[in-house]
Amino acid sequence: MNLLLLTPDDLVTPAQACIHDSRRLRHLHEIHKASPGEELTVGMTDEGIGRARLIELEKERALFEILHLDTPPPPALPVHLLLALPRPRMLARSLENIATMGVKRLTLLHTARVEKSYWQSPELQPERIEAHLRLGLEQARDTVLPVVDLQPRFKPFIEDQLPAALTGHRALLAHPGIGESCPRGLPMDQPVTLAIGPEGGFIPYEVERLQTLGFEGIHLGPRILRVETAVVSLLSRLF
Secondary structure (H helix, E strand, C coil): CCCEEECHHHEEECCEEEECCHHHHHHHHHHHCCCCCCEEEEEECCCCEEEEEEEEECCCCEEEEEEEEEECCCCCCCEEEEEECCCHHHHHHHHHHHHHHCCCEEEEECCCCCCHHHHHCHHHCHHHHHHHHHHHHHHHCCCCCCEEEEECCHHHHHHHHHHHHCCCCEEEEECCCCCEECCCCCCCCCCEEEEECCCCCCCHHHHHHHHHCCCEEEECCCCCCCHHHHHHHHHHHHC
């Protein structure tokens, strides 16, 4: 991790934090090889970034003195990502990449080529989603958790919720073989809604419905990419 991401529950006083979970402790012991007296980069969830001094490091806990948290997190991407729900193994990697890239609003959406069984995956439990997002934030030295919305029904979401959410947004539909090549370097003051389908793509009905709402077709060329690769490639090109 490039940042030790703290939560309010870690605080024992306003100036001290104590962590007990095995993942962060293992990283301190095995990767950082930290020792008492050392200063580390830390951040408080949804707040600032700064430094903390390690006071005690034991097998079951680590105690820190927070020195300061006065650096703001990096700016978020101005994007609402609509992502067809990936298969569970791919979802974990995608969530980490999405958080690392700076997306702060994510809707996981059912489409015709998404297996219904995916919606029963343990990876969709809130605590599992948050765990993957935190890994992505730690990688990027960010602190602001993305908001994740689950939409297991395509048509009601498209008809009842999405139109209002598109107000003021440029709507882009990433789909092989339609529209123009993905644009580059969009202005950061222009909100974007980006729809990305499953590896098999959206079906024609879904493409038509999205285009009716004003989505512009874009593509990355003739190759079909894995979802986690497409997400990173599209966000990198756009912003």
